[in-house]
Amino acid sequence: MWDAVAERLRAAGDRAIGVTLAGVGDRADEGDADLEQHVADIIAAARGQENVVLVGHSYAGLPVTAAAARVPVRRVIYVDSGPLPDGTRQLDMGPPPESTGPVPPRDWDPVADPDLLRGLDAEALALLEKRATTHPYASVAQPLRRGGSLNPPAGLIACTFSLEQITAMRAAGHPFFASVGDDVRISELPTGHWPMLSEPAKLADLLRA
Template sequence: MTKKTESPTILLIAGHWLGAWAWDDVREHLDSAGSHAVAMTPPGLDPDDPQRAERTLDDQVTAILDVLARNGVSASTPAIVVAHSGANFPVSLLLDRHPELVRRVVWVDSGPVAAGSAFAADLPEDVQDLPLPAFDVLAQQASLEGLGAEVLARFRARAVPEPGPVLRQHVDLANGARNGIPTTLVCCSIPSAQLLDLARGGHPMFAEVTNLEHLDVVDLPTGHWPMWSRPRDLAEVIRSAASHTG
């Protein structure tokens, strides 16, 4: 890969229930290091959008493309795209449709999704959106390690219900070029050794990792929301990933 000397745009996209605000601490560290970091709120997660519960993954991809274009990203100046948790669905679509716009993808306690998959295909059609569950329920699905009472209170206060169409939509992936994009896996709630074993074993959540052609793996032990539990360390991992030339 041709060496890039300019500082690339770093686009930060958080997972379910979260907007751009979730990256505030990480952005502060990236900005102080001279990086050009931009956080976005995907369609469906803006509490002031009266039609937010109708937004789809396609709407989210369109919005990502708009943010990239407004920040000067093109095939000649591709971006670093950072996807946390459930942001892997719209970002997997982005990589499939426009691999030329992404210099490197950084999956934060996340990873690429398989063609034809959906986050919650069985979610009933009459369910408009999915609110943030009680934390004792959420803790059974994802680690809350490192999150104190103040952080959890902010999470609860600012979380926006995830749109039903986003959760139900199956992703249509057909472009193998997405697997050639340099990739960094940031493993937080699951150690990298365990994750890679699961991937090699064909686990449906991780099997796509075995198709990646240029993979770096970083362990950042903490819970599922490292942007709050270890923001400085996550920012350094992202900054280091952005500096890679291959």
């Protein structure tokens, strides 16, 4: 999913490593991985690297938050996500799953879901439908526990929320953005929830900035 962004980052001189978490994608056969396993996956990818910038999109904001609290990194960037507080579960972010089995992918219907799927052409939608896999139930049910005290600088790239919406939600104490302090740089990239497919060039530029 991140190839188009990673290629641009590499062309600009950065090293970009895409991390596939246990239990999804081509690691789907690794069982019901929990959130802590996903934190460990990210830490393993960061270990031994220099000047690490962790990028977490959507659900990945949870394991990225915990990983950044445990191992030294230069910066954390949340893409349509945020530094959610301890105790947060992905399970609580939307309608509950119908069972405790693997969580199925969404329906990739832009008519039924115009906001999240905004900006995706037919090719991108077909790619999502082809490559989407179930998500381990344990990972969405386990609460976030940072388990560390490191606090690297953070940035937020907002795609489906405007800056005005984020400001209002912060003021209301909404958990999505309650932990976003004044020191967090917020950049807007108006598109749907998959900017790595709908706006890869702009996303790569924002990540470098």
